[in-house]
Amino acid sequence: MEKILVTGGAGFIGSNFCNINKDKYEIIALDNLFLGDEKNLDPEIKFIKGDACNLEDLDKVGPVDYVVHLAGTSSAPMFMGDGLIDGYVNSIQSFITVLEWARKNGAKRVLYASTSSLYGNNPLPLVETQEVTPINHYAVTKRTYEYSSKCYNKVFPEMDIIGFRFMSVYGPNEEAKGKFANLISQFCWDFAREKVPVIYGDGDQTRDFTNVRDVVQGLTLAIETDKKLGADVFNIGTGYSVSVKEIADALEKAFDNGIQAKHIPNPVKEDYVMGQHADISKIKKVLGYEPKIKLEDGIKEQVENLRMDRIRETSSDELR
Numbered sequence: 489m490e491k492i493l494v495t496g497g498a499g500f501i502g503s504n505f506c507n508i509n510k511d512k513y514e515i516i517a518l519d520n521l522f523l524g525d526e527k528n529l530d531p532e533i534k535f536i537k538g539d540a541c542n543l544e545d546l547d548k549v550g551p552v553d554y555v556v557h558l559a560g561t562s563s564a565p566m567f568m569g570d571g572l573i574d575g576y577v578n579s580i581q582s583f584i585t586v587l588e589w590a591r592k593n594g595a596k597r598v599l600y601a602s603t604s605s606l607y608g609n610n611p612l613p614l615v616e617t618q619e620v621t622p623i624n625h626y627a628v629t630k631r632t633y634e635y636s637s638k639c640y641n642k643v644f645p646e647m648d649i650i651g652f653r654f655m656s657v658y659g660p661n662e663e664a665k666g667k668f669a670n671l672i673s674q675f676c677w678d679f680a681r682e683k684v685p686v687i688y689g690d691g692d693q694t695r696d697f698t699n700v701r702d703v704v705q706g707l708t709l710a711i712e713t714d715k716k717l718g719a720d721v722f723n724i725g726t727g728y729s730v731s732v733k734e735i736a737d738a739l740e741k742a743f744d745n746g747i748q749a750k751h752i753p754n755p756v757k758e759d760y761v762m763g764q765h766a767d768i769s770k771i772k773k774v775l776g777y778e779p780k781i782k783l784e785d786g787i788k789e790q791v792e793n794l795r796m797d798r799i800r801e802t803s804s805d806e807l808r
């Protein structure tokens with residue numbers, strides 16, 4: 489069985505990747521539990537509490553075939569205020585450390601999380617060939633991953649390093665992200681606690697809400713392809729967008745408990761992303777990706793499987 493190290497493996501996307509692929513691969517989940525939760529992982533998955541910035545922790549994993557690098561400071565608000573230095577150090581140091589470690593430990597390919605935040609308010613649909621100008625520190629770290637991958641791959645072409653610009657990912661196992669979780673989760677938690685969800689502005693802003701299982705599908709296809717991918721970058725999304733207002737309306741109906749979302753003036757004064765949807769033709773063509781989870785089914789599942797006991801204190805009026 490081939491072996492995969494998943495850094496950030498106890499986090500939201502990482503744990504879904506591990507749980508879905510556990511029968512096909514030997515999976516090692518490494519996470520420092522900064523945000524993740526070991527309970528996200530199915531019990532048969534080997535878990536190492538360790539830091540992706542630390543070679544000694546990585547060495548506990550032993551040789552691998554692939555690395556899926558999802559550890560890092562995982563959203564723009566985490567870089568605000570006192571989080572700035574830690575955010576940069578954690579994200580950049582973990583990425584370079586993991587690349588070096590992966591190469592010396594036999595990895596054929598490293599997959600890593602970039603982000604759709606790189607696109608800012610670019611014209612829609614968002615396509616990989618567009619110029620990007622990161623509008624926040626988080627996006628700067630991800631653009632740094634993309635640039636450093638290209639340099640690294642020039643020197644060591646035997647190891648592919650593939651980036652994925654995830655759109656707005658939602659799905660199970662997001663509770664530990666608390667106030668940094670996707671809007672769908674935060675709205676669900678608000679409705680369930682009979683707390684009024686907050687919509688910024690008129691709610692016409694759109695996002696390409698992508699179920700985490702489709703993200704896992706894209707990552708898995710990149711592991712399984714025979715193609716040499718170099719240091720390429722792919723969007724992962726659905727190719728459709730839905731407004732925040734539509735999400736709130738759907739959840740109002742699903743919960744049917746008299747709670748209604750309220751609108752407030754948008755507190756984000758600069759560079760607020762008004763629209764997001766991905767052009768996914770590249771990942772379809774190169775890897776055979778096809779999004780499978782319809783938003784209405786994903787939301788239904790989210791509502792049916794709420795785990796109130798795991799939810800951390802959150803509020804959908806936090807900056808996002």
Ligand SMILES: NC(=O)c1ccc[n+]([C@@H]2O[C@H](COP(=O)([O-])OP(=O)(O)OC[C@H]3O[C@@H](n4cnc5c(N)ncnc54)[C@H](O)[C@@H]3O)[C@@H](O)[C@H]2O)c1
Nearest residue numbers: 496499500501519520522523524539540559560562601657
């Ligand atoms: N969720 C989204 O919508 C989305 C969109 C675009 C990109 N991404 C990226 O995808 C990746 C995974 O995101 P997520 O939503 O699962 O977030 P997450 O915060 O749930 O997962 C990240 C995990 O990494 C762990 N971690 C952080 N620093 C670490 C370190 N130095 N060593 C070991 N573990 C460490 C955290 O404890 C956490 O469990 C992140 O890089 C994020 O930036 C996520």
